[in-house]
Amino acid sequence: MQTNATYTSFVAVGDSFTEGMSDGLPDGSYRGWADLLAARLAERAPGFRYANLAVRGKLIGQIVDEQAASAAAMGADLVTLVGGLNDVLRPSCDVDLVCARLEEAAARLAPSCRQLVLMRSPGRQGPVMERFRPRMEQLFDFVDGLAERHGALVVDLFGAEVLGDPRLWAEDRLHLNAEGHRRVAEAVWQALGHAPAFDWREPLPSAARAGWAARRASDARFAREHLLPWIGRRLSGRSSGDGRPPKRPELLPYV
Template sequence: MPNLQETLDLSSYVALGDSFTEGLNDPGLDGAFFGWADRLAGMLAQGRPRGEFRYANLAVRGRLLDQIAAEQVPQVQRLQPDLVTLCAGGNDILRPGSDPDEVAERFESAVARLADSAGTVLICTGFDTKDVPLLKHLRGKIATYNGHMRAVADRNGCKVADLWSLRSVQDRRAWSEDRLHLSPEGHQRVALLAARSLGLRTEEDPEAPWPAARVLSAADQRRENIQWAREYLLPWVGRRLRGESSGDHVEPKRPELMPL
């Protein structure tokens, strides 16, 4: 089956973003998080001589769009990669009173800066949150933001990984226990979608059916929701109220283009 190098000459890749791209809740062998971007880099490196493909991941959990634009985008201008992925703005959209139109304008400004420094730019839409507690109330804002993302891609010649239409991640098993970050299998599904968005024909299908799962009773679902709120939701809300971020004092896990 043909690989990506037959259609695009990519030998370097830089990933930008927040916890989604850092790879939270997809533990690697070295104790660091792995994630969809690392998985995508591995797919892109296949078929190349060992060490020829270089990869950097500058994403840091909790980062807002303006922080990504200030801290990470200038590094792309220095590194000049063949490919850059930018998935950002989700943390901004989650904030009360945020305006998806205004966030999208700032996102496009970042994309315009990247277009001069990278051969190919891939961006991501947001996930469909219709079945996610609390976040389902933000579904309209996310849909509006997604419409802007597609327009930004059209105007700037970007590739798009459409996470909203990825039906396989509607399964609970695509998400970790905190319901905010993907599980390892969820990260793999997104990596496959990103690869296909770039033109790679993967043997695995990002929409492959999940195995049959046990159906929870209403009582079990309530117990799970209460436990989730206690362990994950309340601490998350508390950090927001205190103005804290999970990314405080966290550095990028792979700040330079290094061979895989």
């Protein structure tokens, strides 16, 4: 990695995390860490180009089959690859197979760019993360080795305590909110060797815990609006990304 390097193009590959859910904009679309990072990189490089091939709900096999070849063909300076978490959060998952497909993606992308960036994805504190923590740690240990083999950079978001704070997550408890995405963009920015704008690991101020009634009401709303629809999609074999095109499918000047 070149410290403080100037990148003239950036392609982001992945799922909802990279698409930008749930950093919502007034028009109903999503921004997210990749868009925020692209905006900052564009300030340093006139004519900077950006593509975001991410689609919500995609499993690692779909990311490899539907995004990796296209991203590699673009020949961007900088490529980010984040995937596999949708797989390991499912009730049944072959983590070794997930790792093998991730290796396939990295092997295709690393030779095509000047810098490949991988991530240890963040996890929201709570019973869901604890249930799946062994799988997540297995995946992220593999990511570390993958980076060594392919000369990639790893941004450790999983190890940042602040990104587990529920206040940085949306109501669906699966996606970061605007402040969470802002911190991820800063984490990648600093990992690329640029001067810090702020301490993205800084804990949030202490806050009084919500009362029992408020917590139960929040749990009920979460179950009704997010958990039950998610279960319904799993049972029917559908995905939130079915039929949805990539967020930004062509490597075009950033505006």
